[in-house]
Structure formats: C-alpha cells, structure tokens
Amino acid sequence: MQLTRKHLLAAAIVSILAVFFAVRYLAVCEETEVRRRLRQLAGNLSRRQADSGLRLSLKNQRLAALLADPCRFVVPTYEIDVAMRPRQAAAEVFRLHSQISQVSVRFYDVRVDFPEPRRAAVRTTAYVRARNGTERRAGAFADEFELSIDMVLDQRDDWLFARFEQVEVLQR
Template sequence: MVTRNKILAGLGILLAAWAIYTFFPTRTRQVKRQFSALSEWVSKEGPESNLALLNEATKADEFFAPQCTWEARKYDLSGTVTPQEVARYYFAARARFNKLTLKFYDLEIRFPERLTARVKATARITGTLTDGDSVSETHEVKCTLHKIHGKWLFGQVTVVEVLER
C-alpha cells in the first residue's frame, strides 16, 4: 500500500511538472514557438488553391505587430508595413513557389525589457519555384518582438548584410 502511494505521488509530481512546463512556458520558449509557428505559416508543401492561399495570408496579424519595420536591402525592402501589407507580400511571394521551407537556427534571445525580445538568428529558405528553378538562401536576421495582448509579435525584421568570401 505504501509503495502504491509513493508511485501515485511520483506520477502526480511528474504530471504537475509536465503541466507547468506545457501550460506556463517561459518567455524564451514563447518566442521560440512564435518563430516555429512563423516557419510553419511560410512553408508550403505543394500546389494550393488561391482561396487556400488567401485564407493563409489573412493570418499575418498572428505574427506581425500593427506597425512592423522591415529592412532587407538586398531585396529592396525597407519601411514600415502593416499585417495587411504583409499578407499581400505573402500572397504574391508564395504564389511563385510550388514548394517552400523556412527554418530558423541558432536563435539568440535577449529581453532588454519585460515585453520586448531581441532575437538574432540564422534563417534558411529553400524551395522550388513554379518554373522549376530551385532556391536556397541563408541569411542572418535580427528581429524585435513585442508582447501585445499576450502574444509575441514581430515589430522589426532586419536582414543583416553579410560579406561573402
């Protein structure tokens, strides 16, 4: 009887630890989850209808702040955009791909303020264009995320110019 109670107590402690870990994530895990969710949102496995593409594009406000500053000189992108403008870029860019994958690696996350996260990461984009050409690019990105209404949203995205050897 005593052994059974100890086993049940141990299982209860493990269950409580799992629940705390899952339902009360740290700020770092919340930010990592947002990057993971962004990767899933951008990625595309095959052809999709324009209606499905439009539906996905409307989810931009789940990732980007009402005013998000972008800077990617290599692609002539700079300025402040709204989630609606991001959705238009998303729709136009994604329509050019049959397959697309975005992955983030080596996330360095700092919290200069309670509701602000600064992240430096490596972004890898691979895919196949509708004409059959392959795309494979790796960039260093610096992002600032703000916690707005309980969700970490991208407020600034900068593609860092890296010197090629």
C-alpha cells in the same frame, strides 16, 4: 526494503531529469512563447505544393496576425527600409506564394534576449528553399539561401513581430 546508496543515487538522477524536462517542456516562460511564435512564422511563410488556395489564404490571415502594426523591414543589401501594415506584408507573401509552388523556411541558431520588459530581441539564421514547377517544365527553378536576421517582438496581447532586419554577414 532497505535504502542503499545506489537507490538514493538512482532517485536523485531521476528527480534531476524530471525537473529538467518539466522546465524544458512544460513551463510556459516568455522564451518558450517567443520560440513558439517563431515556429508559427516559419510555418506560415512556408508553402507545400499540395497547399490549396484556401489553405494559403488561411496562412495569409495567420501571418498577418503575427505582425505588429506597423512592422518594419530593413534589408541593407538592397537598401530597403519600409514600415508595412500586417495585411500589406501578408499580401506580399501571398503574392510570392502564388508564384512559387514550394517554399520552405526554417530557423536555426535561435537566440532570444529580453533587452527591456515586454520586448524580445531574436537573432537567428533563416534557411529558405524555394522550388517552382517540376524539372520537366520550362522555366522551373530551385533556389536556396540563408539569411542572418535580427527580429524584434513586442508583447501586446500576444508576442508580435515588430521588426525584421537582415544582418550582412558578407558585405560586397
């Protein structure tokens, strides 16, 4: 078989695509790890209606394992600036989960920077949808909101969330 220019071009395109996908999906770089932690955070903050108490308790433990000790929460809108222990923060989320039947948290527009070694700065928009009860039940509600959040992760044994800060896009 004789190699023509067409064959070489096809081989080059396939090689470029292969390298791209290998780098994108297979290489375990720091940014991939940080994004994975973010997905885990979203999963453990969310709850489905079908989630049992046992499952919520498991999510609670996993959530605590994602946080650094102490973890700082800054919400300028409500003038909140507190440092919490991981179990304490997870307990607050557990309390929320037990009051609301469905919570969905998703992160969009994730940008990851590494300002210094073993530290990652993440800027993202969190989109939260919450629903409680069904439409037929009195007191049922549904709400959705979006938040711009800055996060800091420190690399200890694994990447842990050390700080969450709400960015005020609109200031009253």
